Amino acid sequence: MRISTTILLGAALLASPALAQTAPAKNNAAIKTAHTVDDGQARRGANSFTQAQAREHIAKSGFTNVSGLTKDKQGVWRGTAMKDGHKVHVGLDFKGNVSTGG
Numbered sequence: 001m002r003i004s005t006t007i008l009l010g011a012a013l014l015a016s017p018a019l020a021q022t023a024p025a026k027n028n029a030a031i032k033t034a035h036t037v038d039d040g041q042a043r044r045g046a047n048s049f050t051q052a053q054a055r056e057h058i059a060k061s062g063f064t065n066v067s068g069l070t071k072d073k074q075g076v077w078r079g080t081a082m083k084d085g086h087k088v089h090v091g092l093d094f095k096g097n098v099s100t101g102g
Contacts, residue, residue, distance in 0.1 A: 042091035042099040044074030051077070054092045061098040063090060 049057065054077040055066045063081035071077050077092040083100070091099045 042074075042076040042078075042093035042097060043095060044076060045094035047071060047075035047077065047092075047094040049077060049092065049094075049096075057096060058090055058092055058098050063088075063098070066090070 051069050051071075054069055054071075058066045058077075058079075058081060063083050066081040067079055069077050069079035075094055079090055080087055081090045082088070088100050091101075093099070
């Protein structure tokens with residue numbers, strides 16, 4: 001009886017690290033990876049995207065010919081791009097929201 005209790009206790013201790021690793025990974029809500037388009041205003045904030053990353057992020061949101069990208073005083077990347085055959089003004093905020101509004 002004492003041996004089976006020891007074996008059960010040992011098996012439980014060996015299995016516990018595996019159970020601790022089954023929790024789902026948390027998402028970083030600070031940066032959007034879904035490349036969403038928000039027709040409202042871009043949010044101001046400290047933007048860590050490089051110009052190349054901003055261009056790529058806007059392009060993955062369905063825009064082409066992304067050009068004239070500059071970061072404004074509010075930390076928003078702004079430029080122009082083509083969407084559905086129309087030239088539009090675009091912005092990319094620090095959270096990764098792509099906007100076509102003001």
